[in-house]
Every structure is written in C-alpha cells, then in structure tokens.
Amino acid sequence: MSKIGLVIQREYYERVRKRSFLITTLLTPLLMVALILAVGWMSTSGSSEAKIIEVVDASGLVAGKLESAGTITYRPSTRSLDEIRADHGDTWGALVVGADVLTRPDNVQLYTWSSSTLETEMAISRAISDILETEKLKTYDIENLDQILAAVRTSVQIKAFKEDEESGEVKESSSVLSMVLAYAFGFIMYMFVLLYGVQVMQGVIEEKNSKVLEVVVSSVRPFELMMGKILGIACVAVTQFVIWIAVLAVGGALAVNAFVPADLMAAAQGMSAGGMTPEMTAALGSAADPDAIAALGNLMDVDYLVKMLVVFVVYFVGGYLLYAAMFAAVGSAVDNIQDSQQFQLPVTLPIIFGLIGMISAMNDPNGAMAFWLSIIPFTSPMVMVARIPYGVPGWELALSIVILVATFVVIVWLAGKIYRVGIFMYGKKPSFKELAKWITYR
C-alpha cells in the first residue's frame, strides 16, 4: 500500500474504532429526532391547562356568543367582578366587557389569578373582535347576512410549480420542504466543516506534542502526512454522514408508512410518478394540504434526493478540504490548543459568516447576495447546498465548483508549506508575519 494510503488508513481506523465515534454516530440522529419531537410537543401542549374564564358582560353582546375553544372555557357570569374576586373557585380569570364595547373596543379587561399568556390574550381578543365585527355588520340591515358571511369566507392555498428552464420539466414543489432541506443542509455542512476541521487541527497538535512527527516524516513527506490526515478524517466524516442518511431514510420511511394517511400517500406517489391531475386534486378535496402532498412527492422522488446528496457531498469534500488544510496549518504552527485560538479565528470566522449568510440568503435564494455568497469559495459550501432545494442554474453550480476546487488547490499548497516548517517549530508562538515567511522557505 502506498504511504499516503497507510496514513489515511491509520487516521481512519484510530477514529472509527473509538467508542465515542459509535456513540455520537448513533446518538446524534436520535437526539435530533428527540429535539424535533420535543419542540413540536412543547408548541402543541404548551397550554394544556384548562382555563375557565367568567365573563362579566355589561353590553350583553359578547358573553352569549363566546364559544369555548381549545383549553379556554367561557362561562357567562351573573356575578359582579368583586363577587368573583371574593370567591373565584376554579375559575382562571374574569373577563370584564364594558357596556360601550361596540364604540370603545378597548374597554375590555382580563383579571387573572395566575400569570396570563400572550397566546390566551390573543385568542380572547380575536374571539371578541369576530363577535363585534358581526354585530357591526348587522347594523347595516343586510338580508341573509349569515349565508353571505359563510359564502365569502375563503382560505387560499397556493400550489407552487417549479419550471426547469433547461429541461422544460414542470414539477410541483413544496416551499416548506425546500426551506427545511435548505436549513438542514446548510447547518449540517457548517457543523461538519467546523467539527472535522478542528479534529484535523487537534490531530496535528497531538502529533506535534507527542514528538512522533519527526519519526513519521523521516518516512513520509510532510505533505503526504498532512493530506493523509485530512483525507482519513474526511472518510470518517463521510462514514458518519452515510450512517445518518441510512438511519434517516429507514426511519423516515417507517414514519411515513405509520403516520401519513393512505389517500395522501397515493396522491404523493401519483405526483412523483407523473404529476398531479386536476381530478386527483379534486378527489382529495380541500382536506389535504397541497404543500404536504408536494413535499411527500418530492421526498419520494429518488432523482431529486440523489441529486441533492451528490451536490452536498461534492461541496462537503471541497469545503472541508479548504478549511481542513487551513486548520492543519494552524495546528502545525502552535504547540497546544490554547495557543491555537488566535489563529483559529481567521479560519472559523468565514465558516460562521457562511452560516449567517446562508440564513439571510434564504430570504431570496436566487438574489444577488445568495448568488455571490455561493460563488465565493469560503462561503459557497454552506450557501450553495442551502440553495440547491430551490433549484440553481447549472452554470452557477459549475462556476462555483470550479472556483472552490481552484481555491482549495491553492490553499492546500500554501498550508502544506506552512505545515512543513511549523511542525518543527517548538517553544514560541509565531506571528502571522512569520507564518507568511514560512511559505517562502525552501
């Protein structure tokens, strides 16, 4: 086996065989799912406590029409506020509506015995507003007002189609899914580049500290050693990523089978097979959210998924090589992790900037900012993978990849120069100026 192959092999096995690798690889997807479920659970069950509200209505318009909904139960009251105060029993609060509420809509007070929430207050004010609006409409003496109101009530649902300019293909797309995938890809990219880049740096510092470097470089060229380490760790990252995707694919398929209604599934399958026909949409009625169908359809479209994964891997490899080489140079220049802080900053800053850029670029995935951030090689790995679910013109993708590759070739070459000198420098922390000088050493 070639020397660089041996180095890659060592770096790979040393990490993959560690118990901590197995644990983080298996636990991270579980933790992510748990986190999503926890957030979902908290947002739905946040106000699970039943709230009984006594309504003291001086106007006589509101109390009878308030419909209890969710956790809020309205109870029209004959008592005065003071009487309720004296003995509030199981009631959560008292709602006092003024007699002139129709002309003075701010004459409504809510008294509670435990702290109130914005959510509850908004629900109450929405309910009262609806009643008052209807009351006001009645004063215009319109015939069949109730039927008219029911007939005009409309809920618009947009179905989005994405036209591919090159192939002329039209696909129904889900903007919710695009957004979720964009954030997921951008964030995973950020995490991987940072996490594994730092691992490269730590590996270099460790070798330098244990003085094993001198023995190794008497057999292997420093550049081969550096590349071996970078590539070995890249293999670890890809292994982890593949395991995660496999877990997600299996888990996702199980979840879809278990939780998604059959008619929705059929619609989604029909869509990914050949597009939705109007009859199918009609058959489903308005019960199904078209975005959910499109999302499911997109997720079952293997071509779409494979294309995104391939782009992700290409950018991961490019972005990781770019940053890992810089991290290796930083590691070679210092004696311990503490000393590395100063040099780490210029390396981590563009990664963080890429993440922030990705988030703001998502407001307009095809705008000027998104375009430039996905062309500049230091931010393109994060921003481009986030743009992919929205569709990116082929030439932009090609240009961005070419620039990324060209940059990493230059950076790897420069990092190799610094690394070669840095690994034998012990004792004093070099300045940036000295790092630049090392590049010119023979």
Add this chain to the structure above:
Amino acid sequence: MSEIIRTESVVKQFGSFRALDEVSVSIPRGSVYGLLGPNGAGKTTLIRIINRITAPDSGRVLFDGRPLAAGDVARIGYLPEERGLYKKMKVGEQVLYFAGLKGLSRHDATNRAREWFTRLGIEGWWNKKVEELSKGMAQKVQFVTTVMHGPELLIFDEPFSGFDPLNAEILKIEMLRLRDEGATIIFSTHNMASVEEVCTHITLINRGRAVVNGTLEEVRAQFGSVEERVVVRQSMSMNEIFIKAVSE
C-alpha cells in the same frame, strides 16, 4: 572503503540564521560515525537533511554514490533525540505502521517485529497502548521501529538518554551487533566516553561548520597531545578535544 553518505557543501538557512554552512562530510560504509557538537550547532539539521526531512538550500547529499532520492529513506533508520510514538495506539500496531511506512509488507513486518520483541524481552507488550508504558519501555519500542526494516544506515540521536545502565548496555550490544551485520551507524551524542568506546570516525560541528573531521586516530593526531598536564604523554581525551575545538 566506499561511502554510504557524502554531503557536499551543504547550506541550510532559517531566515537570517545559518544552521549549516558549507558542511561536507563523508561517511564510510560500515563505520560508526560520531556526530558531535554543542547544543544548537546544527547536528539535528544535518541529520534531518540526510533523512530528507528538510532539503538543503544549496549543496547536495549523495547516498551510495548517487544523489539522495525519496526511495532511499526505506534504507535508513532514524531514532530522533525527541522520542515520540502515538500514545493511544497499541504497541504492535504502531510497530507495523512504521514498518509499513518504510515499505515492509505486513507479513514480513509481523515476523520481524515478533523476532525483535523476543530479542529485547518485550513479547508481552504487543497489545499494550503506548501510554501504559514507562518512558524506558517506550524507548525500547521506539528502537524496534528504528531498526526492524533492516536499514543499511542507522542514525541514532542521543540513543542512551533515558535508559538505565542495564538497558543502555543491551542497546549498545544490539547496535554493535547491527554494525557487525554490515550496517553503518551515525551516532550523535554528548557522551564522549561512549564516542571513544564505539566510534571509528567523527565530525565535530560548531556553529554550523564542520570544524573537525576524520578517523579517531586522525583527530587525535591533529590535536596533538597534552604535555603540560601529565607526566606521561598521552592523547587528549575526546572530552578535551571537544572543548578545545569548540572554544577555538
């Protein structure tokens, strides 16, 4: 006697500091070649150049009569002064890894490693992690990684430091056995007694220059004898030659 290594006017500069200044040495095959000099004189830099760890700014290095090439490192074994092994790796795997880097197949490496482990009495350490070993034990493992690919040229930088006298003796016996089997040894040390005991040739480097060169006898003759201090004329000891050459 043919030369295994010859350096011709080797210069190495670090910024404004000239670590090696036109150093020419000729190391005959089968010799035990002492590389002496005060700390910071440039010995390690010269050794690194011979190991192809760094390249000279000018001048050249000949290995076996032709310019030193990348493949030659497989024929060299190097024990650096700063010992180092991968702490988390098991001893056996580590030895096989370094042998692999020197071009040995896994099968050959395993056989030779077993042989060396038996010879040094460390058979039981194969599955131990390096961090579990004492410093002296780790040095023995490091010695095995240096010699097990059967190199023609061995470079030992302060090989006895960190060893107790018993283990130092075992190590010296192994070194001399390797010499008897035909290996050439470059031996860098501050211990002048061991130089006089085992070296056939020496080069003394001071401030980047080779100031003294030759066989032990030639060097002794060059520095003459000490008349003022002793009644019976005797050669200067290596220690005295070292101090005199450095202070000149």
